[in-house]
Amino acid sequence: MTAGSKSNKCVFKPMAWLCLFFILLTGQLISPASARDVPVETAARLQATLSKFVSDASAKDGSFVYLNRETAQRVMLYPAGKHPMVIPFGEDYYLCVTMLDAQGNKLDVDFLLRPKSGAGEGIFLVVDTFVDNRNLLHRALKRN
Amino acid sequence: MRKSPERRGLIFSFLIVYLAIVFLLAGLVTVGFHLYRSQVSRSEAGLQVGIVAVEIGPLVVRAYQRQDSEAVKQLMRSFFAFPAIHCVHLFEGGKVVSSWPERGCPEHMQAGIIKVPMPVEDTGFVIEFGLDNAYDKEQNWVSTRTFGVLSVFVILLVAVTFTLLLIRLVMRPLMHLQQAMLISTPDNPVDAKDVNAHQLGGAGLIYNQMAATARRYYSKMEKTQKQLRDSQARFCDMAEISTDWFYELDRNFKLAYVSDQFFQLTGLNKKEVVGKTLASLALDQDEQGKWDDHQEKLMRNTEFRQFEFRIRTGDGRDCVANISGKPVFSDKGKFSGYRGTGRDVTQFRRNQEALAEANQNFGDSVAYASHFQHRLLAKEQDLRPDFGKVRFIWQPRDLVGGDFLTYFSIGETPYIAFYDCTGHGVPGGFMVMLVSAAIDRIRTQPTAPKNCSEILQNIHDEICDALDITPYQNATDGLDCAIICLSRDKKYIEYAGANIDLLAVSKSGTLARYPAMRQSLGYQYLDKALAAERHKIPLDGQCFVLATDGIVTQIGGMPARMMGSRYFEALLREAKSNDPKKLANSLMRGLRRWQGSEERRDDVMVLAFCPEEELSDRNIDQA
Structure with a gap:
């Protein structure tokens, strides 16, 4: 065996392990995407439920009133755009709406929707709201 | 490459x-x-x-x-x-x-x-x-294709960039380093190119430092090796010059190695020598004491020097070998034999014997010559009839000397020639013979000199004649001299000297010095007559003393220095008498004291005489 073939073997062996590592890593990246695959019908029901909730919870002037947990002040928000992505969270789902405050600042408002118990398939309730608190959402998703 | x-x-x-x-x-x-x-x-x-x-x-x-x-x-x-x-x-x-x-x-x-x-x-x-x-x-497929193509493009771009960087930053310095290491030799380490500060460049720098260190080390080693070779060659040359052969004894004191020169000198062959003890090669094994002492030194593993023994050479001659040896010990201190050098001193011993014989012959000759010189030397008893009480001390450094006393008469006038010739020993003795012969010629010539000064002049002329001293040629030989004669009425003495002063000691012990001219006789030709002063000195019971410079120039004392005239005169005063014997003895005692352990530098001669007293004694005898 020559010195060259020895050195190549030395190079290829860790490379093979590196390949396997990347494949597993990529699989790990792709598989959650597949796992999060939400049917269109469910997505439509969720979006409809959220749209109805925001509409019902809004005041006559269309503002979505929110109580700031830190300052204990009512904050008037105005829906500006809905995000298409639906993120499963166990049995629940996260949906997001971009809203504007009185100063025109954009805020991401995340809603947690849960299937209404005993109401049959496709009926959801909004059970929690997170205003401009993406960190909490990320931590929750990581733990899940 | x-x-x-x-x-x-x-x-x-x-x-x-x-x-x-x-x-x-x-x-x-x-x-x-x-x-x-x-x-x-x-x-x-x-x-x-x-x-x-x-x-x-x-x-x-x-x-x-x-x-x-x-x-x-x-x-x-x-x-x-x-x-x-x-x-x-x-x-x-x-x-x-x-x-x-x-x-x-x-x-x-x-x-x-x-x-x-x-x-x-x-x-x-x-x-x-x-x-x-x-x-x-x-639309998704379009996006996916675009993403895929862009991904591939970016990846290729990164790959090419990375590869080029890898080649430039890693592979090229690595190859240069590898090349430098391949072509490097211990005596010529080659520096790697493309070294810089990153990690691989650091390896190159370290390699270059190693190469530089190796180069310095090799250069130093080469220099040291050259010095070592020179030193070895020098040592070998010196050893070969200073000795005839090398040898080694094993721990049983048998010859394990003998260099070729030994066999060339003795005509013996290796089988006759190697494996044998020194005693077994010697002809003088019967000198038991010598060999016992040598054997004892060997047994004590001590160094020995200049041990001589005789061996029989291959052609039947007797050869005297002189060997020295040093014990050899292993690193652990265990005795492993002797190593040493040997010389053939046969010729040296023969020469030594011949020299001893010649020396003996020469010694005998000089001793015989000394006998003649003693016969020619004036004696106290010769002087006493004219010069009264006399004390004469003559101590040549060797068997014969350059200091001499001649007593002679011209007409009825008695003369003393007191002289110190150049050199001592045999040359001094010959010079004395020359002067003595000159005085003989002077006193027998038809027109005899009339006074002491003329005698000095005549001696000078005779010596110049004898030694071929001309206006064009000087010599390194001559003499100091004092001439004394007694007046016919015996009332005074006449003295003239060349570098030898006359001292007179009165009855009261007073010391008077009559200086000689400050010039020796001989040595160089003079256009004019010598300026030797004639001193007419009344006797008046005085004692007269003459001494050669062997006393005043004697080294001694603490610190070592020449005695000098002042101490000389002090010794005369120390006698507290003007008796010639006491004066001369005082001088000799003082000389021994001054000399101490120093060796005698020159011949010593002292003459002390007191004419008046002797004359009185003779008169009494005659009466």
Whole structure:
């Protein structure tokens, strides 16, 4: 065996392990995407439920009133755009709406929707709201 | 350029593996991207349906309940604005009451249609949306392809950049380092090129430092080796010059090695010598004491020097060997034999014997010559009739000397010649003979000199004649001299001296010095007569003393120095008498005291005489 073939073997062996590592890593990246695959019908029901909730919870002037947990002040928000992505969270789902405050600042408002118990398939309730608190959402998703 | 033993390039192998990994990764990422895009598309479709169902659905139901079919159709057509929705059915109690398009979902899309029924609030109506399963599929593929191509392009760009950087920053310095290491030799370490501060360059720098250190070390080692070779050659030359042969004894004192010179000198062969003891080679084994002492030294493992013994050479001659040896010990201190040098001193011993014989002969000759010199030397008793009480001390440094006393008469006048010739020993003796012969000629010549000064002049002329001293040629030989004569009426003495003063000691012990001219006789030719002063000195019971410079120039005392005239005169005063014997003895005692352990430098001669007293004694005798 020559010195060259020895050195190549030395190079290829860790490379093979590196390949396997990347494949597993990529699989790990792709598989959650597949796992999060939400049917269109469910997505439509969720979006409809959220749209109805925001509409019902809004005041006559269309503002979505929110109580700031830190300052204990009512904050008037105005829906500006809905995000298409639906993120499963166990049995629940996260949906997001971009809203504007009185100063025109954009805020991401995340809603947690849960299937209404005993109401049959496709009926959801909004059970929690997170205003401009993406960190909490990320931590929750990581733990899940 | 020397070829590396590495057959396949590391960079090639690395590139192949790297490309395989990045293409695989790109494929997987592209697939992930496609899946993600599909998910987003479905979510968008869901969003469209959800919004439409909540916001437009109630309007459609209310228009239908008002039986406003135009408004229903108009609202149903508004769904056309949502690209995901392909067809809509309004159900009441499970029965289709209105559709858009009016004829229902396109038949060719039936297979790809996803039906999403959405209840409209609490009205009992349901709007069923027909969504295209392949919604945004084409767009997704376009995005995926673009992403894939861009990924590949970026990956290739990164790969090429990385490879070029790898070649430039890693492979090239590495190859230069490898090349430098391949062509380097211990005596010529070659520096690596392309060294810089990064880690690999650091390796190159370290290698270069090692190379520089090796170069310095090798240069120093070469210099040291050269010095060592020179030193060895020098040592060998000196050893060969200073001695005749080398030898080694084993721990049993048998000859283990003898250098070739020994065999060349003695004519013996190795078989006769190697493996034998020194005693077994010697002819003088019967000198038991000598060999016992030598054996004892060997047994005590001590160094020995200049041990001589006789051996019989190959051609039957006797040879005297002189050897020295030093014991040799191992690193652990164990005695392992002797190592030493030997010389053939046969000729030296013969020469020594011849020299001793010659020396003996010469000694005998000089002793015989001394006998003659003694016979020629004036004696005290010779002087006493004219010069009274006399004390004469003559101590030549060797058997014969250059100091001499001659007593002679010219007419009826008695003379004393007291002289110190150049040198001592045999040369001095010969010079004395020369002067003595000159005085003999002077006193017998027809026109005899009239006074002491003329005698000095005549001696000078005779010596110059004898030694070929001319105006053009000086000599290194001559003499100091004092001439004394007694007047006919015996009332005074006449004295003239060349570098020898006359001292007179009165009855009261007073010392008077009569200086001589400060010039020796001989040595150089003079155009004019000598300026020797004649002193006429009345006797008046004085004692006269003459001494050669052997006393005043004697080294001694502490610190060592010449005695000098002052001490000389002090010695005369120390006698506290003008008796010649006491004066002379005082001088000799003082000389011994002054000399101490120093050796005698020159001949010594002292003459002390007191004419008046002697004359008185003689007169009494005659009477």
